[in-house]
Amino acid sequence: MMQTVQQIETIAELRRQLREPRRQGRRIGFVPTMGYLHEGHLSLVNEAKKHCDLVVMSIFVNPLQFGPNEDFDRYPRDLERDLQLAASVGVDMVFTPSVAEMYPQQVKTNVSVAGVSEPLCGRSRPGHFDGVATVVLKLLQIVQPDYAFFGQKDAQQVAVVEQMVQDLSVPVKIVPCPIVREADGLAMSSRNVYLNPEERKQATVLFRSLQLAKQRLAGGEELESIRDEIVRSIQAEPLADIDYVELLRYPDLAQLDSVEKGERVLVALAVRFGKTRLIDNMMVTV
Structure with a gap:
């Protein structure tokens, strides 16, 4: 029988649920996603399970990383399917906050990582990586994992997150994981x-x-x-x-x-x- 996954919608409840495992010294792995899961995401969970005793996944389409003419409203969402897929690979908790839960008021603090965020997508999507760095730091503060797992498909995102974690002494090990591809080579997205x-x-x-x-x-x-x-x-x-x-x-x-x-x-x-x-x-x- 497939295990069910614990869905948690508030920051306070997630912190409460993680208090005891942390006190017991269990290693916590974290897989941040924007949902609409595919094999690439599930490969991050499989990697997390090798290193960790408990795996937390977040599903949150982060408005801060979308520009004014980008696809925030169009971005594909299917929470029921995502929860089933997360359960099928053994995720323990799925954190599914609303935008109001994550940003109850206008965000006045912005995390900006110079250098690595400027070329590539940083040039064609101004402000994108500030939104990524801000939400990732916030999620790391909420979950406080030992390890966090990111797909190498967005190699610039990995570089930005690793730089931020190093510069701000965030106590987490970032684990980049290989790109997962379709049979014809197209990167899963x-x-x-x-x-x-x-x-x-x-x-x-x-x-x-x-x-x-x-x-x-x-x-x-x-x-x-x-x-x-x-x-x-x-x-x-x-x-x-x-x-x-x-x-x-x-x-x-x-x-x-x-x-x-x-x-x-x-x-x-x-x-x-x-x-x-x-x-x-x-x-x-x-």
Whole structure:
């Protein structure tokens, strides 16, 4: 019989429920999500269960990280299904606060992480990572986990969170987890449901382009020519509209003129197919 999962809607109740496990010295793992769960999220839970005695997941579509013309109201939601999926992989508690519970009044405190939040999505979605850092810090304060698990699909988000945790001495270990992909290579994302069949088919160019970049980096090609080749590869799909294609040093996301041996390069893409903006990336150690 599948276990049921404990759903908690208020900050006070979640803190109360976690007091006893914490007193017993049980290791608490935390998986923050915006819901509409897929295999990528569930892989974070499976990783959490390896390290922790108790797993808390949050489901909260955070308005602070959406810009004025972005898809906050359209963002897919299905709480009943999410709770069933969370139970199926053994999540112990799901924290599902309302916006009013998280932000009972206008938020006057803003967490801003300089440097790593500025390129890539930071440039095309101004204010996005301030919203991410603010909600993640708030959730870490509420849950106070020993470990928190983040998908590498948003590698910039991981870099921002790791920098914030380090700078503010937040007592949590951040665990980045590998991207989970569909059989044809498309990175799993809650936004994939927006794609029509033709957009969905053409979106597989993202993974093919990343694989191409990995081969070219291994062959020691110039970064600028690799970038140009990725751009040409993506533009060959008529529905693809490129937001950015970048090769940056990880984790500081600095611009690279050349690559030293042993350096980690983040190949990062953001491309629109119709109204749907998809991100993907690959980490390559040269």
